[in-house]
Amino acid sequence: MVVYSLLLALGLVLSAPWWLWRMATSGRYRAGLAGRLGIVPPSLRQAVKGKQVIWFHAVSVGEVVAASRLIAQLQEAFPRWVMVVSTTTMTGQKIARERLGKAPVFYLPLDFAWAVRAYLRVLQPRLMVLMESELWPRLLVECERAAVPVAVVNARISDRSFPRYMRLRRLWRPLLRKVTIFLAQGQETASRLVAIGAPTERVRVAGNLKYHNGTPDMGASSITTMLQGLVSDRKLVVAGSTLPGEEEMLLEAWPGVVAQVPEAVLLIAPRHPERFAEVMRMVDGSGLRSYRATEMQQEKPEEITAGSVVLLDTVGDLATVYGLACVAFLGGSLVAKGGHNPLEAALFGVPVVMGGSYENFRAVVDGMRAAEAIRIVTREQLGDALVELLRDGQEMGARGRTEYRKQSGAVGRTVTVLLDLLEVMD
Structure with missing residues (x-):
């Protein structure tokens, strides 16, 4: 750990000029x-003083959701306990504060002994839950x-990260033995955890928490409600979590889609909020009729022009906006x-x-492909696939929902294990 701490400190020192510049130019x-x-806030x-605490750490939006x-069910079991949540990103902080109500939310301390110990001394958690x-x-x-x-x-180990873990498994093995229980999304991750040094008896498969019964429990946002009224007579394509390069592909394919499905509307939700302005300029430069969701909230248009493009320039609304779509494109994949x-x-x-x-979600996608519940395309195939599914995508959508329901139940299984763990630790 001495070498790790020295390398971390060296990296912090060497990158300090960059961080100082970013802090001077961005509140993020x-x-x-x-x-x-x-420095504990x-x-x-005050929030944890004299209370029993469970500390959750979730890096960003998906993990927070x-x-x-889990927090909702654990809070029912322990109404007097305090569930605290740390995140790494600003967007994670925002969503955590919105979704978790009174739960204290803070940034994860840097991985130095003095910083981590400061939080452990104050929180004295009964359990640490890492997402x-x-x-x-x-x-x-x-x-x-x-x-x-x-x-x-x-727990998830992606195709991309697994080789790195394997190369360093001699270093990871003693660290993984410090974990009390691993609850993996699927058997593939469970096997990978054991391969890199996790004790077999501490690894279980609980399923993917993102397979959750019902619809999102956050309620429809004002943005979603507004869009719902405007797209009721349109065929909406929601392009979610797009990354650089993908917006260009979508805009390139879009005129061909509209030529065959004139009532289509494209909504683009970039993965990173700092790209909102950049993507808006790109849409405006395409010559297509464009809208910005936050401006629409203020201006309250009576309709969205067929064939147009909407930029979803908010954080936390995408999950419910998907419910308005006729077809969804998942970014980070082209x-x-x-x-x-x-x-x-x-x-x-x-x-x-x-x-x-799609290696970050290979098990999920493979399951959906086996059920013929997802379409994998190249850049050249994108437009034709959107047209086909806008015209006749209901059966595929129904198969996707069936596949989703088959896989649900991970929340209950995970909570049961955590409750058992807390009982054992009493």
Whole structure:
């Protein structure tokens, strides 16, 4: 751990000029700086004073949403306990504050002993719950030192990261033995965890928390409600979590789609909020009629022109906006970034289109492909696939929803294990 800490400190020093520049130019990088350095916010101290605590860590939006489902059920079991949530990103913070109500939310401290210990001293958690693949070495070491059990839930090791873990498995093996229980999304991840050093008896398959019964429990946002009234007589394509390069592909294909389905409307939701302005300029430059969701909220247009493009320039609304779609395109898949989660659209019975890069969600996509519930396309095939599914995509959408329901139940299984773990630790 000494070498790890020295390398982390060296990296921090060498990157300091870049961080200082980013902090000077963007509030995103200034947010929570004191907390990251181990200065526990006074509000957090007050919230946990004299209380039993469970600490959840969720890196960003998707993990926060999954964690919120566990928190809701654990809060019912322990109404007097405090569930605290740390995140890494600003968008994760925003969604956590919106979804979790009174639950204290803060930034994860840097992975230095002094910073992590400061939080453990104040929180004294009964349990640490890490979402997906948030395996911070110093955090694991300090939790063991403080006798805090650690559960890694919705555990996932992607195709891209597995070779890196394998190369370093001699270093990972002692760290993974500090985790009390791993609850994997699927058998593939469970096998990979064992391969890199997790004790076999501590690894279980609980399923994917993002397969969740029903529709999103966040309620329809004002943006979603507004759009619902405007697209009722349109055929909406929602392109969610798009990354650089994909917007150009969508805009390139769109005139051909509109030529065959004149009532179609394209909604683009970039993955990263800092790209909203860039993507809006791109849409405006395409010559297509364009709208910006936040401006529409203020201007209250009576309709959306057929064939136009809408930019969803908000955070946290995409999950419910998928419910308005006739077809969904999942971003990060036509560029080599591993794809994004198709389940958010599948739960609404919306047919899903993705590119060939989906290794981040391979098990999910493979299951949907086997059920003929998703369409994998190249850039050249994108437009034709959208047209085909806009005209006749209901059966594929229904198969996607059926596949989604088959896989649900992970929340209940995960909560049961966590409750058993807390009982054992009493």
